[in-house]
Amino acid sequence: MKLTLKIWRQKGPKDKGQFVDYPVNDVNPEMSMLECLDVLNETLIERGEEPVAFEHDCREGICGSCGFMINGVAHGPMPATTVCQLTMRHFKDGQELVIEPWRASAFPEIKDLIVDRRSFDRIIASGGYVSVSTGNAPDGNTILVGKEIADRAMDAAACIGCGACVAACPNASAALFTGAKIAHLSVLPQGEVERDHRAINMVAQMNTESFGGCTNIGECTGACPKEIPLEVIATMNRDFIRGSWKHRDNEVKTITPMTEWSTGSKLKIDPHATS
Amino acid sequence: MSTTAVNLPKSGKASFWGSTNGKKVVMAVTGSILFLFVIGHLAGNLQIFEGPAKLNAYGHFLHSIGELLWPVRIVLIISVLLHITATVQLALLKKKARPVRYSRKEAIKSSYASRTMYWSGPIVLAFVIFHLLQFTAGYIHPESQFIEGDVYHNVVAGFSVWWVSVWYIFSICLLGLHLRHGLWSMFQSVGFNHPRHTPILKGAAAIIAVLIVLGYISIPISVLLGIVK
Numbered sequence: 415m416k417l418t419l420k421i422w423r424q425k426g427p428k429d430k431g432q433f434v435d436y437p438v439n440d441v442n443p444e445m446s447m448l449e450c451l452d453v454l455n456e457t458l459i460e461r462g463e464e465p466v467a468f469e470h471d472c473r474e475g476i477c478g479s480c481g482f483m484i485n486g487v488a489h490g491p492m493p494a495t496t497v498c499q500l501t502m503r504h505f506k507d508g509q510e511l512v513i514e515p516w517r518a519s520a521f522p523e524i525k526d527l528i529v530d531r532r533s534f535d536r537i538i539a540s541g542g543y544v545s546v547s548t549g550n551a552p553d554g555n556t557i558l559v560g561k562e563i564a565d566r567a568m569d570a571a572a573c574i575g576c577g578a579c580v581a582a583c584p585n586a587s588a589a590l591f592t593g594a595k596i597a598h599l600s601v602l603p604q605g606e607v608e609r610d611h612r613a614i615n616m617v618a619q620m621n622t623e624s625f626g627g628c629t630n631i632g633e634c635t636g637a638c639p640k641e642i643p644l645e646v647i648a649t650m651n652r653d654f655i656r657g658s659w660k661h662r663d664n665e666v667k668t669i670t671p672m673t674e675w676s677t678g679s680k681l682k683i684d685p686h687a688t689s
Numbered sequence: 690m691s692t693t694a695v696n697l698p699k700s701g702k703a704s705f706w707g708s709t710n711g712k713k714v715v716m717a718v719t720g721s722i723l724f725l726f727v728i729g730h731l732a733g734n735l736q737i738f739e740g741p742a743k744l745n746a747y748g749h750f751l752h753s754i755g756e757l758l759w760p761v762r763i764v765l766i767i768s769v770l771l772h773i774t775a776t777v778q779l780a781l782l783k784k785k786a787r788p789v790r791y792s793r794k795e796a797i798k799s800s801y802a803s804r805t806m807y808w809s810g811p812i813v814l815a816f817v818i819f820h821l822l823q824f825t826a827g828y829i830h831p832e833s834q835f836i837e838g839d840v841y842h843n844v845v846a847g848f849s850v851w852w853v854s855v856w857y858i859f860s861i862c863l864l865g866l867h868l869r870h871g872l873w874s875m876f877q878s879v880g881f882n883h884p885r886h887t888p889i890l891k892g893a894a895a896i897i898a899v900l901i902v903l904g905y906i907s908i909p910i911s912v913l914l915g916i917v918k
């Protein structure tokens with residue numbers, strides 16, 4: 415299989431960046447999209463050029479590291495598939511693939527296809543947890559959860575935090591992600607305790623980051639590799655309204671967005687050092 | 690991850706109105722008020738098919754209940770203003786949230802209506818202003834004289850001008866598009882979504898939007914065809 419990959423190349427956050435065409439002649443239809451980039455990178459390295467930087471980890475669609483736009487669709491044309499799971503047989507011989515990173519101010523560009531998704535981490539840190547008493551593990555089945563509720567929680571918990579929803583959203587809103595993170599806890603009895611504060615804090619964090627606002631368009635679910643339903647956004651809205659209404663104090667906790675990379679040390683550390 | 694946790698005062702982005710979610714709730718509530726108006730207005734207008742006496746009497750009746758007319762108008766004006774303010778703020782946010790555009794972007798799941806809300810809204814607003822100037826204030830009344838109180842005459846004379854009718858029909862179609870998304874979207878904004886009920890809601894929204902469009906455009910079409918004269 416022969417393909418032309420039109421890839422966004424950008425040296426760093428400050429670089430302007432541009433598309434570069436790369437013909438790849440020996441694409442095996444059984445390869446995944448990331449393996450195709452691996453093949454391209456090997457030839458680039460052989461030629462002494464800089465390989466294309468992209469994020470990946472599990473390569474089995476469960477970690478949420480990978481992701482970019484292929485021909486204007488987040489994670490490419492197959493529904494419910496991350497780019498690491500997308501096999502090349504879905505493309506036609508001789509096709510041109512436009513490969514672009516997620517574009518959103520809340521996801522600043524780092525390099526080539528890698529963007530900084532720490533805004534998602536901060537949303538989770540501001541409320542995506544349940545507080546449990548420490549000590550021995552609780553006995554099994556002390557809290558009974560019905561199958562329907564468990565399924566709903568599980569469906570929302572399937573979110574891998576890849577960012578495709580933000581990338582696909584015309585508003586660049588993080589509503590589907592935040593909704594999933596709120597819903598998978600708040601429908602369970604364990605999450606009930608902190609339900610109001612969780613919604614208020616996580617929504618506040620989402621709105622402090624530079625995401626747009628959700629206008630119920632629904633592109634996000636179409637792009638989501640885990641098919642998270644729009645229902646989670648309604649759950650977030652309901653919890654937020656309920657929380658805002660019932661809330662008795664004025665406390666909202668958010669985390670200041672950080673866009674610079676920090677080594678966490680005052681010492682001058684060479685970022686290019688190998689160890 | 691080096692970050693600092695801060696306590697935000699419950700104002701600004703952490704407040705209800707400051708949050709994008711809160712704005713959408715306001716848009717849902719004001720939108721539903723405006724939807725009720727659209728229904729009521731249609732019911733009133735369709736009386737044109739019952740002849741001049743009936744429609745003019747209805748017009749007089751509305752003016753005779755002045756104490757009630759103004760509170761309703763004020764609620765409508767406030768709703769319009771809030772609806773627009775929230776829209777403008779969300780639109781500005783949208784612009785800021787993606788400064789670098791995609792070189793290529795495909796829509797795969799969303800409806801045309803939902804993606805064009807930022808267009809259908811302002812055009813309908815421009816139409817409403819034109820419409821008020823024409824039929825309420827009587828400032829714009831091309832090719833005929835506006836007669837205060839003779840609603841029937843004003844409507845027939847107004848719609849006899851072809852471009853007035855075309856502009857009306859076009860705007861009403863956009864209103865229909867706006868409602869097709871808005872009518873189910875408002876439930877989502879206030880936190881109602883159900884795997885069994887939401888599809889029904891979406892279907893109902895489409896049917897209601899079509900009925901409203903047909904109801905409204907039947908008037909200029911009847912005037913142009915000479916059925917109402």
Ligand code: SF4
Nearest residue numbers: 573574576577579638
């Ligand atoms: S909701 Fe879906 S698209 Fe969004 S981050 Fe989670 S898995 Fe990715």
Ligand code: FES
Nearest residue numbers: 471473478480498
């Ligand atoms: S690499 Fe883990 S989801 Fe793709």
